[in-house]
Amino acid sequence: MDNLSDNELVEMAQSGDKDALEKILLRYKPLVHKKSQPYYMAGGDDDDIVQEGLIGLYAAVMDFDKDKFPLFNVFAGVCIERRIISAVKKASRLKHTPLNSYISLSDSAFDEEAGVQLGEIIDSGMGENPENILIERENVMGIEGIINNVLSEFEMQVLLCHLNGMSYKETAAAVKRDIKAVDNAMQRIKKKLEQELDI
Helix, strand or coil: CCCCCHHHHHHHHHCCCHHHHHHHHHHHHHHHHHHHCCCCCCCCCHHHHHHHHHHHHHHHHHHCCCCCCCCHHHHHHHHHHHHHHHHHHHHHCHHHHHHHCCCCCCCECCCCCCCCEHHHHHHCCCCCCHHHHHHHHHHHHHHHHHHHHHCCHHHHHHHHHHHCCCCHHHHHHHHCCCHHHHHHHHHHHHHHHHHHHCC
16 A cells, blocks of 8 residues: 555545555654644643644545545645644634633733723623624635635645645645746736735
8 A cells, every 4th residue: 555646545545445544644644743733722732733633634535536636735734734723723712711710800901000801801892702703704714715716726726735835846846837837826816816805
């Protein structure tokens, strides 16, 4: 199985081959560790973040479609990072803080001399609002829909590489095109997104 490509192993894993699944997970475990290093999870430890990354990797194997994303390594990197970021955000959300520690709303928000209480900050609208969270989530989903509609398959591959932190040179090697083609694609992506998103 060492000689099989990522795509071949993924296809076998999707068909129920447990050995292929184990092989592809082992092959990408170093990437999971690399992606997990910059993050901290409130109430968790490094192993929890790695575990979330492995869940993201497993999801990437199961959801991978070579017709949409010919490069599994890029797709896997994005899935791993999204899962880790999602878990970190979930762990740090305001609604989970009572599980970790209780703070009185009458305590000073900054220091004793400031005289501003936590309750006043929450009442003033600076705290997280469920309605705002829902609106923000809908905005993100809308943006993803726009990106999928306006970008070509090649532009999408280049964007995923860029979001995965790859340089133009690394992206060019991954998509099997020259650096100039990658640069041109990035310019088109920026222009299209600026027009569609009014930025």
